[in-house]
Amino acid sequence: xxxxxxxxxxxxxxxxxxxxxxxxTTLGVIIGVAAVITLVSMGExxxxxxxxxxxxxxxxxxxxxxxxxxxxxxxxxLTLTIGDAxxxxxxxxxxxxxxxxxxxxxxxxxxxxxxxxxxxxxxxxDFPYAYTQKVAEGRFFNKAEIDGRxxxxxxxxxxxxxxxxxxxxxxxxIKINGVGFIVIGVLEEKGTLLFYDMDDIAYLPxxxxxxxxxxxxxxxxxxxVIDEASVPQAVTDITRLMTRRHGKQDFQVFTxxxxxxxxxxxxxxxxxxxxxxxxxxxxxGGIGIMNIMLVAVTERTREIGIRKAIGAKRQDIFLQFxxxxxxxxxxxxxxxxxxxxxxxxxxxxxxxxxxVIAWGAAYLxxxxxxxxxxxxxxxxxxxxxxxxxxxxxxxxx
Amino acid sequence: MxxxxxxxxxxxxxxxxxxxGTVDVHALRGIDLRIERGEFVSIMGPSxxxxxxxxxxxGCLDRPSAGAVRLDEVDVDxxxxxxLAEIRNKKVGFVFQTFNLLPKLNAVENVELPLIYAGVGFDxxxxxxxxxxxxxxxxxxxxxxxxxxxxxxxxxxAIARSLANGPSLILADEPTGNLDSTSGEEIIRLFQELNxxxxxxxxxxxxxxIAEHSKRIVRLKDxxxxxxxxxxxxxxxx
Ligand SMILES: Nc1ncnc2c1ncn2[C@@H]1O[C@H](COP(=O)(O)OP(=O)(O)OP(=O)(O)O)[C@@H](O)[C@H]1O
Ligand SMILES: [Mg+2]
Numbered sequence: 001x002x003x004x005x006x007x008x009x010x011x012x013x014x015x016x017x018x019x020x021x022x023x024x025t026t027l028g029v030i031i032g033v034a035a036v037i038t039l040v041s042m043g044e045x046x047x048x049x050x051x052x053x054x055x056x057x058x059x060x061x062x063x064x065x066x067x068x069x070x071x072x073x074x075x076x077x078l079t080l081t082i083g084d085a086x087x088x089x090x091x092x093x094x095x096x097x098x099x100x101x102x103x104x105x106x107x108x109x110x111x112x113x114x115x116x117x118x119x120x121x122x123x124x125x126d127f128p129y130a131y132t133q134k135v136a137e138g139r140f141f142n143k144a145e146i147d148g149r150x151x152x153x154x155x156x157x158x159x160x161x162x163x164x165x166x167x168x169x170x171x172x173x174i175k176i177n178g179v180g181f182i183v184i185g186v187l188e189e190k191g192t193l194l195f196y197d198m199d200d201i202a203y204l205p206x207x208x209x210x211x212x213x214x215x216x217x218x219x220x221x222x223x224x225v226i227d228e229a230s231v232p233q234a235v236t237d238i239t240r241l242m243t244r245r246h247g248k249q250d251f252q253v254f255t256x257x258x259x260x261x262x263x264x265x266x267x268x269x270x271x272x273x274x275x276x277x278x279x280x281x282x283x284x285g286g287i288g289i290m291n292i293m294l295v296a297v298t299e300r301t302r303e304i305g306i307r308k309a310i311g312a313k314r315q316d317i318f319l320q321f322x323x324x325x326x327x328x329x330x331x332x333x334x335x336x337x338x339x340x341x342x343x344x345x346x347x348x349x350x351x352x353x354x355x356v357i358a359w360g361a362a363y364l365x366x367x368x369x370x371x372x373x374x375x376x377x378x379x380x381x382x383x384x385x386x387x388x389x390x391x392x393x394x395x396x397x
Numbered sequence: 398m399x400x401x402x403x404x405x406x407x408x409x410x411x412x413x414x415x416x417x418g419t420v421d422v423h424a425l426r427g428i429d430l431r432i433e434r435g436e437f438v439s440i441m442g443p444s445x446x447x448x449x450x451x452x453x454x455x456g457c458l459d460r461p462s463a464g465a466v467r468l469d470e471v472d473v474d475x476x477x478x479x480x481l482a483e484i485r486n487k488k489v490g491f492v493f494q495t496f497n498l499l500p501k502l503n504a505v506e507n508v509e510l511p512l513i514y515a516g517v518g519f520d521x522x523x524x525x526x527x528x529x530x531x532x533x534x535x536x537x538x539x540x541x542x543x544x545x546x547x548x549x550x551x552x553x554x555a556i557a558r559s560l561a562n563g564p565s566l567i568l569a570d571e572p573t574g575n576l577d578s579t580s581g582e583e584i585i586r587l588f589q590e591l592n593x594x595x596x597x598x599x600x601x602x603x604x605x606x607i608a609e610h611s612k613r614i615v616r617l618k619d620x621x622x623x624x625x626x627x628x629x630x631x632x633x634x635x
Contacts, residue, residue: 006513017501306497309458310558311486311514313479389458393497 004323007316011323014296015331025292026332028285029372032278033333033365037340037358038347039274043267044356045348050263061228063256064235066221066242070250079250080218082206084242085124088223092237094230097126101220104213106202108155108163109175115162117155120176120202122209122216130224138170138185146205154185156199176204179212231255282368285332286376293325293380297387304384305392318385325377326370333369337362403470405566405597406432406455411464413450413620424450425461426620434565437592438599439608439628442617448601449570451617455599456489456568457481469565486514490559492569496551498543504530504554505539511561529557533587549580556587560596567591569600573607585610586634610634 015022069076085100106120128140141152160169169183190198210216225234235253243249304317341357348355413425424447432438440448453459457473466473469488498507505526512522530539533553543551559567573581585607592598608614609632616624
């Protein structure tokens with residue numbers, strides 16, 4: 001039976017004697033592991049951040065978005081219309097909500113106060129249900145008001161604050177680009193979505209955008225179907241219907257799953273690149289470790305001679321040196337994991353996101369470090385094990 | 398000399414030749430030697446006559462180029478490297494001129510080394526090593542590093558180490574060579590004590606006075622035994 005504990009203790013003691021050198025030796029491993037851990041932690045953090053944002057906004061997996069422009073167009077041609085939205089709602093099966101979006105700029109005026117929020121949007125009555133957007137005060141406009149071209153507006157909390165301060169804006173009359181409106185609702189706060197302040201915004205009936213914002217171009221068209229299972233069929237139906245209406249496919253249909261897949265793909269590609277860099281740094285680190293271990297074997301030739309003279313077998317010496325090499329790489333991996341996690345945590349905190357501890361990558365790093373330490377430790381350890389005891393004892397440093 | 402017919406060492410026609418490029422160096426040219434249990438033998442001879450070479454072969458650190466080596470009734474020639482290591486560990490204890498302690502380990506850890514390779518567990522080997530240090534008079538120095546010990550003390554630690562696994566034979570290659578006469582005297586007294594307890598000893602020395610503390614002197618010259626006689630007026634270390 002080979003006792004692994006004693007050579008491990010001997011290896012550990014030797015390692016502690018040369019603390020600084022051991023640390024420097026393992027720098028390559030530390031850097032490689034730290035890089036991977038940082039990126040994976042940040043990537044996982046970013047992914048959960050983005051997914052949280054999408055979910056928090058209410059866009060679930062039963063969302064389908066239709067974007068204007070051909071697949072490879074550099075500048076998309078904005079050919080979507082409100083008519084397209086109506087057609088989808090009435091002709092495609094299992095569609096629950098349809099939300100065409102007309103984005104414009106509206107100068108809001110209340111008395112003498114004037115404010116232009118980043119976005120003023122034409123919207124349909126489905127909006128609060130589709131996005132689970134609660135209305136804090138008042139209500140959202142309904143279909144009758146859209147069809148009747150009623151001059152009603154719903155605004156976000158921050159926009160309300162800018163115009164009305166702490167007073168309730170409900171029922172107040174404001175002007176949008178000079179046209180009179182009544183504020184009928186204030187939306188509950190949503191925070192930021194991918195760095196846009198979603199509470200600094202104004203919604204008005206989509207039927208009024210041409211008159212008030214001077215545009216009726218639909219920039220985005222979001223569709224919600226009754227459940228996730230209906231998504232594929234709905235995508236096919238929407239594509240066929242729209243292609244028939246436009247005479248060609250000058251639009252693209254995305255699903256949330258597609259978006260999540262895309263984020264995953266980007267992250268996987270990044271992880272792949274960094275892993276490749278890390279692999280190279282581990283390889284270089286491994287060669288460095290082999291080099292240092294060869295030096296250590298030479299330096300400790302006499303020690304090896306003494307150990308052999310008092311009864312150490314080849315395997316005892318071999319294990320002692322392999323374990324020393326493994327201990328060096330493993331401590332490198334552990335330091336790298338700590339440094340990488342700290343770095344990721346620091347960067348993510350600075351970005352106001354939270355880092356996720358990359359356990360999987362950490363286990364993998366330990367495993368790889370173990371393999372690197374073993375692989376590059378074998379040759380020096382074999383040299384040590386094969387030393388002739390008499391010659392080793394004669395060796396002068 | 399016990400005549401039970403079971404010698405600790407019996408070597409016949411042992412030769413050891415080193416190849417130096419194209420030249421053969423004949424370090425040992427046919428040695429026959431029989432050493433009984435309980436003997437205390439000094440090996441003497443001019444520098445380069447092959448004393449250390451012989452000790453290495455007796456200690457299973459080296460193999461002869463020709464001839465037979467029997468240690469404790471075991472034919473060493475037939476053993477593989479691992480079995481030789483086991484003999485070095487259990488049957489012979491080596492004491493060197495330069496002590497050869499591991500500098501990073503303290504006295505008791507140095508004494509424990511052979512016990513580690515013999516697979517003895519921590520508690521048992523610590524107890525045993527402490528006992529051995531006590532028997533060489535170094536109980537108080539257990540946790541001292543070799544750099545904190547005098548030459549004589551270091552050599553006593555090395556002797557304690559050589560005794561760790563209860564060997565049949567202690568081999569000491571110029572054990573007093575690096576010591577002043579007082580420390581040398583202490584070491585030789587220790588050897589006499591050990592021999593009185595029945596331990597078989599072979600020492601190499603250049604010092605006639607030291608050699609006269611043993612029971613038998615074997616003289617080598619140019620790789621051959623030229624004299625082998627008992628010590629008549631054996632000295633007693635004070
Ligand atoms: N590894 C070696 N390679 C070549 N020649 C060697 C080797 N070891 C010893 N010799 C030669 O063998 C001969 C015997 O050497 P050995 O060391 O046994 O002498 P010794 O009697 O111990 O000498 P000293 O009293 O100086 O220690 C010498 O001529 C030496 O040069
Ligand atoms: Mg010699």
